[in-house]
Amino acid sequence: MAGEILIMIPQYGELNRIYSDFIVSHTFSFDKQKFITNFYKQYNDTKAFEAAILELVLDKQKEQYTLILDSLRAEIEKNMMLYEKYPLLDDEIISRVCYHFADRYNIDIEEQLEVTQKLNKPLNEAYNRYDSIDYREHTAEEEKQAEKEYERCKAEYEKEKEELDKLYELQKQARKEAFQYIENCCGDIYKLSFHFMEILAKYIPVAKDKPEELTKPSEPDMQEEAPKEEQHEYFDMELLSHVYTTCVGEQFENISEYDFYACMNLHPGKCKLKIKTREKIRVCYLIFLMGEQLPKLDRENWKKNILKMLDIEENYYKSKYKEPVSDFPSDSNQKFAKEMDAIFR
Incomplete structure (x- = not known):
């Protein structure tokens, strides 16, 4: 010692x-x-x-x-x-350097996401050609060529998707580390x-x-302060990045991706997440879908606190959250439900 x-x-x-x-x-x-x-x-x-x-x-x-x-x-x-x-x-300076560290992979992710998305269209086209070849006259050589083209597109896409997943994992680790040192x-x-x-x-x-x-x-x-608890992560950055891209600017007022991550994980912060006018019902449906990703104990705690943070009454939530998937949804609700299905399926 x-x-x-x-x-x-x-x-x-x-x-x-x-x-x-x-x-x-x-x-x-x-x-x-x-x-x-x-x-x-x-x-x-x-x-x-x-x-x-x-x-x-x-x-x-x-x-x-x-x-x-x-x-x-x-x-x-x-x-x-x-x-x-x-x-x-001061707290602002410390927050700034932590946010900068947490967002260090943002540009790389944006660039890699663009590359990956560009490969998605030719992959789908190659798959459709290969999948539908049995429904029309074709030679064995044409079938072989269609299969070869599909496998090539698939390999290219999966290679870039793997790189994207690695960047998301690095981003997740960086943000977790940043939160540990933000005090x-x-x-x-x-x-x-x-x-x-x-x-x-x-x-x-x-x-x-x-x-x-x-x-x-x-x-x-x-007086000695009580030890600070490690902030809990309900949702990882990969999921929240998709939700952020779809919902911020549409269902929520503009907010940085980092602050959105903090809000959805109930981390303390100065930036308040705000619902846009006439979007509360769709946000209720989003809360329901996100809650379904959590274990039951976490789900109830998270749902209670996120509703409180967003100023949504529990009775309102219970009566409205299924409207986007009701028997007769509005066009905007139907569109939103499809977007959410693409994220949470």
Whole structure:
């Protein structure tokens, strides 16, 4: 455990370099945000910190452990000073770098989707020619050629579709990772550092000629926050990307794909999903279809919360959600039902 203290000193040093770089040049990246978050997760146990110091004190000569702990205290003091004296990272900056990381595959997906869709038409045409050849006079050579053309088109399409699926999977992983690091931990690290300073004071004296006393955070700030729960993913990005393409701008007001993903998975965010005028019935049908993709326990919880988020009364939902597939649906409802069938079949 004492070795953790030796590792912690350069880790604090790197944290301070990240802070200083931002203060000087306002540069920030997702990798830096990951480092900050991982730093907090790794060192947020004050009991383990004190146990490591105690082991160091018992294991080393006073001159050695004093040198080590003084170095650590210097890095902690610098970190607290940077946080207190300068405007550091706010939630908007952190969200921006996380969103950028989450959307890193968007352009590649758009390009690959276009390639794949272009191959879909010749594949269908080749299949129709091959499938219908028995219904007209043809030679064995013509049948062989039709089959060969179909297999060629199919292979080309499946190759590009496989690439598209890989990109969707990479996008899913990137977005999942981005959500894990979207919280601002700078304030938490500041409070944690204050606890560390109090613990260090037990083992090495604070210099009397110290130029400035660190300001103790207020009591509410000193309270340890409950650990943040990992955000649940009800629906993956591949499904929601299809829903987004079909429904945003039609059933919902314009919203970024990333925010749409967050809203449909009930993740907290500033952007509110809004239903367009006269589209509530079709949204109810969409909610029904999406709920059917979930296990029963998740389904009820998700449905209750998504209805609340979209300001849809439960009684209204129950009375309207099947209208697009009723016996006499309107043209717009019928069209929407077909679009949904293409996504959820």
